[in-house]
Structures are given as structure tokens and as C-alpha cells.
Amino acid sequence: MEDKRREVRHIVRNVKSLPTIPGIMAKLNSIAEDEKATVNEIARLISSDQILSAKVLKLVNSPFYGFSRRVSTISNALILLGVNVVKSLILSSSIFELMEKNVVGLWEHSMGAGVAANVIARRLNLPEPEEISTAALIHDIGKVIIKIELKEEFGNLISLIKEKDMSMREAERELLDTDHAEIGDWLAKSWLLPEKLIEPIAFHHDVEKSLTQPTKTSAVHLADILVKASGFGFSGDDFVPKIHPAAWAKLGLTEELLEGIVGEVEEKLVEVKNFSIEVQSTDDTQA
Amino acid sequence: MQNIPFTLAISGMVLAKDVARTDNPGGPPVCGKGLILTDQMIDRLKNMGIQSITVEGHPIRMDGDNSLEEMLAGLDRRFKKAEGDPLTMKLKMIHKKQIIKSMGD
Numbered sequence: 001m002e003d004k005r006r007e008v009r010h011i012v013r014n015v016k017s018l019p020t021i022p023g024i025m026a027k028l029n030s031i032a033e034d035e036k037a038t039v040n041e042i043a044r045l046i047s048s049d050q051i052l053s054a055k056v057l058k059l060v061n062s063p064f065y066g067f068s069r070r071v072s073t074i075s076n077a078l079i080l081l082g083v084n085v086v087k088s089l090i091l092s093s094s095i096f097e098l099m100e101k102n103v104v105g106l107w108e109h110s111m112g113a114g115v116a117a118n119v120i121a122r123r124l125n126l127p128e129p130e131e132i133s134t135a136a137l138i139h140d141i142g143k144v145i146i147k148i149e150l151k152e153e154f155g156n157l158i159s160l161i162k163e164k165d166m167s168m169r170e171a172e173r174e175l176l177d178t179d180h181a182e183i184g185d186w187l188a189k190s191w192l193l194p195e196k197l198i199e200p201i202a203f204h205h206d207v208e209k210s211l212t213q214p215t216k217t218s219a220v221h222l223a224d225i226l227v228k229a230s231g232f233g234f235s236g237d238d239f240v241p242k243i244h245p246a247a248w249a250k251l252g253l254t255e256e257l258l259e260g261i262v263g264e265v266e267e268k269l270v271e272v273k274n275f276s277i278e279v280q281s282t283d284d285t286q287a
Numbered sequence: 288m289q290n291i292p293f294t295l296a297i298s299g300m301v302l303a304k305d306v307a308r309t310d311n312p313g314g315p316p317v318c319g320k321g322l323i324l325t326d327q328m329i330d331r332l333k334n335m336g337i338q339s340i341t342v343e344g345h346p347i348r349m350d351g352d353n354s355l356e357e358m359l360a361g362l363d364r365r366f367k368k369a370e371g372d373p374l375t376m377k378l379k380m381i382h383k384k385q386i387i388k389s390m391g392d
Contacts, residue, residue: 063338069310167368229378231365240365243374259381266385267290270339274292 043075064114105234117223135200142180168236218247
């Protein structure tokens with residue numbers, strides 16, 4: 001079984017062939033590390049790739065950040081979200097686009113989790129809400145890799161989930177000796193994403209293992225659960241995972257707070273559905 | 288009442304909540320609660336970029352919410368693997384209450 005895990009890890013290490021790391025990233029990394037670099041310089045670099053800029057702006061304007069006004073320029077996006085979040089969006093925009101076209105259910109689940117995380121962060125006054133939304137948006141990237149890079153295994157996983165009434169994660173553990181959270185962790189590390197985003201991806205099912213980012217991980221854990229509880233989107237199975245007591249404690253949740261969060265998330269999910277219908281119908285027209 | 292994507296709005300639906308501008312959600316409503324939607328009004332709201340509205344009753348049958356019984360059965364199925372877990376059951380109860388409320392008035 002260990003061999004299977006090693007094989008999957010090897011595949012993840014070599015996913016550089018996927019359109020996930022645009023050439024612009026190397027330049028962006030060097031310029032973003034330069035403390036003297038201004039927002040305008042960074043914005044100019046990103047804007048030089050128009051397709052990439054459009055993809056990033058599409059994500060920035062999707063309902064999960066909840067900006068009341070349209071963000072129409074990369075420099076505004078940088079000011080509103082910070083360089084790190086925009087960098088993460090650049091990295092995830094291509095894979096997100098693959099998801100939008102190939103795995104609509106997972107795309108909706110991810111968008112929904114981004115929205116839910118935003119509501120959680122705001123209502124509980126958590127620091128860095130945009131980073132929490134972004135982490136929630138990409139928390140299941142491991143599943144995209146399985147679907148795209150491990151096609152045969154993906155088919156077997158789906159059969160196993162149906163046959164044995166398993167959750168996606170249980171089936172992944174049985175067949176691959178790893179799971180989407182660990183695969184997401186490998187990918188996020190190879191992309192050099194910040195720890196703030198890596199831990200929520202890696203530990204959204206095992207909150208207690210998140211040592212440096214427990215609040216963000218707890219928020220993403222809850223966001224994932226809330227979207228599944230609503231039956232919104234499809235992330236591989238229908239089952240609501242258990243709320244981890246460590247996440248409940250870390251977020252200082254009460255039943256009243258949770259009820260308020262759930263009510264707002266339900267309303268926002270309608271907007272996500274609307275956005276999804278719009279995006280899918282635009283794609284149909286363009287196809 | 289039911290919150291629906293605006294793309295599904297049709298004339299005759301009755302607003303159950305005020306509609307605010309998307310670029311000024313805290314500002315004065317553009318349409319008030321109790322108003323009956325007309326085609327003209329739908330076009331106007333569409334041009335304003337309204338994303339969703341809350342209407343009286345439960346006029347739209349979304350995926351899987353055909354009836355109260357089916358919605359509750361779906362909820363039971365989704366929470367199957369967390370049965371008996373005290374924190375997750377609190378979440379289930381919140382959803383159950385909301386489903387019953389949304390279908391009841």
C-alpha cells in the first residue's frame with residue numbers, strides 16, 4: 001500500500017505539466033519578495049497577462065469575497081486582498097477553471113466553502129478573512145488532482161463510494177493509502193503557498209494537527225461542513241463530516257452563533273448557485 | 288418564504304423581503320416587501336444586477352427539495368455518518384428547523 005502512496009506522491013510532484021504554474025509566477029515571486037516593489041509594479045506584471053488577469057478578476061468578483069462593488073483592476077484586487085491572496089488566486093485560477101469545466105459539483109462545493117468561510121470569519125471577527133476565504137476556496141484541490149491525474153483511480157473511488165456507502169476520504173484511504181487533504185498539502189507545498197493556506201488544506205479534516213494556523217484551519221473545516229450540510233454542490237460524496245470539538249472550541253462557537261452563520265450561509269449559497277448558472281451558461285454560449 | 292436566484296424570478300411572485308441594490312446593500316430598498324413582481328420590474332431589477340430575491344411561499348422546486356418529507360430524508364442521509372455526534376447534531380437540528388420554517392410559510 002505504501003507503494004501506492006509513493007506513486008501518487010510522485011504524480012503530484014510532476015503535475016507541473018498542468019497549466020497550474022504560469023510562467024509569470026517566477027517573476028512575481030521575485031518581485032513580491034522585494035520589499036521596495038510597489039503594488040503598481042506587481043499589478044503591472046500581472047496585468048501584462050490579460051487572460052490570467054481576467055481569470056483572477058473573475059474569482060475576485062465571485063460571490064465568496066462579498067465585495068459590494070465590482071473589482072475591475074488587478075491593482076484594486078491587490079489592495080483589497082493583499083499580494084499573497086492574489087498570488088494564490090493566480091496559482092489556483094487555472095486549476096479552478098479546469099474544475100469549472102470538468103467537475104461542476106466540486107467547483108460549486110469549493111465556491112460555497114469560500115462563501116461560508118467568509119461568513120464565519122466576519123461573524124466571528126477572525127483575523128485575515130480574505131485568506132480564510134481563499135483557503136476554503138482551494139481546500140479540495142487534492143480532489144482535482146485525483147480526478148485529472150489519476151483518472152482510473154478516480155473511477156474506482158466513485159465505484160467504491162457507491163458500493164460501500166463510503167465517504168470520499170474513506171475510499172481514498174482504502175485505495176490510495178493517502179487522501180485529498182494530504183495530496184493538497186503536497187501540491188500546496190510544491191507551489192510554495194504560505195503556511196496560512198497550506199495548513200487549512202492539509203488539516204481541514206484533522207483540525208488538531210494544525211499547529212501554526214488552528215483558527216484558519218478550524219474556519220475552513222466548519223465551512224466545508226456547512227456547505228455539505230446544505231447539500232450544496234458535490235464534493236465526491238453526500239456525507240456531512242463530524243464537527244471537530246477542537247474547531248468548535250477554537251472558534252468559540254455557540255449554538256446561537258452557529259444558527260446565525262447557517263442562516264446567512266444559506267442565503268449566500270443562493271447567490272453562488274446564481275453565479276454558477278451564469279458561468280455555466282456563458283461557457284455553453286462560448287462553446 | 289424562499290430565497291431564489293434572480294434568474295428564476297417570474298411575474299406574479301410576491302417579495303417576502305425588501306430588495307436592496309447590490310452596490311449599496313445597506314441603502315434604501317429598490318423594491319419593498321409585499322410587492323408583486325411584473326415582467327417590467329424583473330427587467331429593471333435584472334439591469335441593476337440583483338442576484339437573488341426572497342419570495343413568499345415556496346414557488347421554485349430546486350434539486351432535491353420536492354417536498355418537506357424528501358428534504359428531511361435528504362438531511363437524514365447527509366448526516367448519517369455523524370449520527371450521535373453531539374456538536375454535529377446541533378447543526379442538523381438548526382437545518383431541520385430552517386427547512387420546516389422555509390416550507391411552512
